[in-house]
Amino acid sequence: MRIGVVCYPGLGGSGIVASELADRLARRGHRVFLFATELPMRLPEDSPVQFMPVEVPNYPVFPAPLYTLALAGALERAVREEHLELIHTHYAIPHAVAAKLATEGRIPLVHTLHGTDVTLLGIDPAYQTLTSKALQKASALTAVSQHLAQQAQRTFGVNPQVIYNAVDTQRFRPNPGAKRFYAAQDEFLLVHASNFRAVKRVGDIIHVFAKIRQKLRARLVLVGTGPERAEALSIAHSLGVDDSVTSLATAKNPEEVIGAADVFLLASEYEGFGQSGLEALACGVPVVATRVGGIPEWLTPEVGRQVEFGDLEAFAQAVVELLSSPHLAQMREAARQYAQAHFNPETITDQYERVYASAMQGKTLEPSET
Template sequence: MRIGITCYPSHGGSGVVATELGKLLAERGHDIHFITYDMPFRLGRFHQNIRYHGVEAHRYAVFKYPPYDLSLASRMAQVAKEYQLDLLHVHYAVPHAIAAVLAKQMVGDHLKVVTTLHGTDITVLGEDPSLRDVIRFGIQNSDAVTAVSDDLVRQTEELFCVNKEIERIYNFVDTRVYYPRDVEPLRDRCCEKTEKLLLHISNFRAVKRPLDVISIFHRVASEIPARLFLVGEGPEMPKVIQRVQELGLDDKVVFLGKQDEVAQLISLADLLLLPSEKESFGLVALEAMACGVPTIASNAGGIPEVVTHGQNGFLAPVGAIEEMAQYALMLLRDDALHQNFSQAGLDRVKQEFCGLKIADQYEQLYAKVLSR
């Protein structure tokens, strides 16, 4: 198959999944064409079956803002015609599904559109009345629609009342990249042997509740030797730094900024903290599980579909800082329990979230769409 993929190429779960899916499909012999405004950061090394096509939105005097969505649609149509694409697989309804539908109208009905919903386009943009109709239009006019969790399927159907079948296909990890690594020498340089290492990775927006992360860690560190690694950047970071200073945790919290490759960092950790207010899937929790690291998380959104409470992690209500801290201490103090959780997570990744299994599901969906 000849497949065009459009996603946000910057850091973020949707871009990671879209790029990794494209790489897996290319390994299976499909021709993959990434159509984005920048090279996806996870695209990595050259592959003979992968091509990148940039999108440029030029400024014109009559436009207050560069018309990116129109430029994207035009570029999609150009690539579809030149390379005889069979379908466009777009990640996010706005603007990608809208641009793909427009490109299909320019090229012809033989070009199919598959839209994958990742969450923000539904849970955040969908709450904006000015965007609701256009998001619904993108969903309704796609040839197939998928969502990354059952919870997101439910939210989409409730919010948009669409008469469109939405198939749940989970996110995944490449277990050739995410696996428990031998990082003992590196860990010895990062923290004391007696210290437990906790980790949080996010874009540090308020919805991720990074201040809760600091509060949970403060309670843990008051009872056992511990250190916290923070990976990522975002608008809440100044508040996080201030809270760390107020609590006197400067020597225990390490700010690592954005990191392109996090598999080794995750393997360093004993626990991942994910107390998000909203999370359509929780890809970072899945990445942690694949590295043998249990997660302490909120029971928001799709997280319970990834983290099984009491088996490979612990879940608590959003904002339940004390409860999450107690769960963290339980795991950090009991090596046998921690090992059981770690192994249960590895087993679940292989059974439910293996990249090869998810790629099979997408291939079957593509074939069904193209056979209509």
């Protein structure tokens, strides 16, 4: 097939899922064209995917760059010139509307919902009506968790099929030998990785870490960058733990530090799925996370702990209990086995291929068929 894939290029889960799926599809022999404003950071350098940059002109007459129209134009040209047979967008806003504008029903459209495109932007009146119309006209819709699918039904009046995210367990694997680069021999290593948006609540991570430091010797590594990064570091300074917090703004190879961690921290206010937590499990690293969104669908007591959102005392206590547990080594092994068994990339790719085949034939798959 000749497939167009649309995504945001940053560290967020939607861009990771889209670019890695595009790569796997291309290696299966499909002709895949990936549309984004810049090369996605998680697209392998040797990928057979053809990158199609979306150039967004900035004219003074407009109050802001017109990304939606620029993307629609890029897709329309690719449909004409590259003979795309199907377009798969990741993150509905504004991708679903842009794809509908570009194709006018000429080829099937598949949209994957990832989280805040439903729960935050999706409920904004500025976007909801047009996005609902675009999603309702799609050939197929998927969501990355049951919770998100239910939210989409309420927000947009649609019934997406659920396809969970995948994780490359060859790339994300235990890396205990690297721990010495980030923590002293007698320190535990805690890691958080995200795009540092407000919904990730990185400030809460810092407050939790300060509580943990009162009981255990530990170091925190923050991986990634984004609008809340400076505020998080400021909180670390105000709490007097900045000497034990390391910030790695670059996230080209997050598996190197995640694989060295003792516990991974995820304090989000909402997660459609929680890709970074799954990547930690693949590295054999137990996860402590807030019980929000799709997280309860993959984080079990055998591989981590869930706490109520906002309960920072309970969060810190859960981390301390894991680090002090004589069963921590067994949990690490169970975490990796769990990720390998349930989130295999080839199995997930098979599910998307079945969605594509059904969309090409004008059929609607039942959730059980994916």
